[in-house]
Amino acid sequence: RLIDWFQKEQRILPWRENQDPYRVWVSEIMLQQTRVDTVIPYFNNFLTKFPTLEALADADEQEVLKAWEGLGYYSRARNLQNAVREVVEEYGGVVPNDPDEVGKLKGVGPYTKGAILSIAYDTPEPAVDGNVMRVLSRILHVEEDIAKQSTRKLFEELVRELISIEDPSSFNQGLMELGALICTPKTPSCMLCPIQEQCRAFEEGIETELPIKSSKKKQ
CATH class of the missing domain: 1.10.340.30 (Hypothetical protein; domain 2)
Incomplete structure (x- = not known):
């Protein structure tokens, strides 16, 4: 989809x-x-x-x-x-x-x-940025802090499991595009989302509470 x-x-x-x-x-x-x-x-x-x-x-x-x-x-x-x-x-x-x-x-x-x-x-490699972490945090209801490096690694592993082997290009670009156009940070357009039915955050009504991101502490 x-x-x-x-x-x-x-x-x-x-x-x-x-x-x-x-x-x-x-x-x-x-x-x-x-x-x-x-x-x-x-x-x-x-x-x-x-x-x-x-x-x-x-x-x-x-x-x-x-x-x-x-x-x-x-x-x-x-x-x-x-x-x-x-x-x-x-x-x-x-x-x-x-x-x-x-x-x-x-x-x-x-x-x-x-x-x-x-x-x-067309190599099935994850390309995980802030957009992708936000989208997947909501779809899969992941509450790990996306400011942490370990969370990026977690999402890379999740993408490896989910990515389309036939069309990894459209899969990765689709996640990025979804984050840019639909699954935006503050007011996601859930009613227009092609994978709304699979989204756990939408189902639970917590899409605006995810992803979890701590502010980086000053060193």
């Missing part, structure tokens, strides 16, 4: 035009801490300037930072270019499809790794 819903209702976004791992990778790095609407023009401009891995690897760093200007968190751009250079040098310009190899690339954390592998390569 989630996959059917995603395929019908997904937003038309430029990085969804194909499964090119480079495009998926650039979009996921840009989308860290930045809203989708903000990213779209930057993504289009960046891909026009650096249409391939090789183009980005060969580019002058200042040129790359200029194209990133306004998105902030410039270390993302530097890490991306360094990692792309590594792919060109070590992997012949092809983004690796092995979880360990992708996970070692600079700036690629567990979520970005899962997104690249599932969306570009």
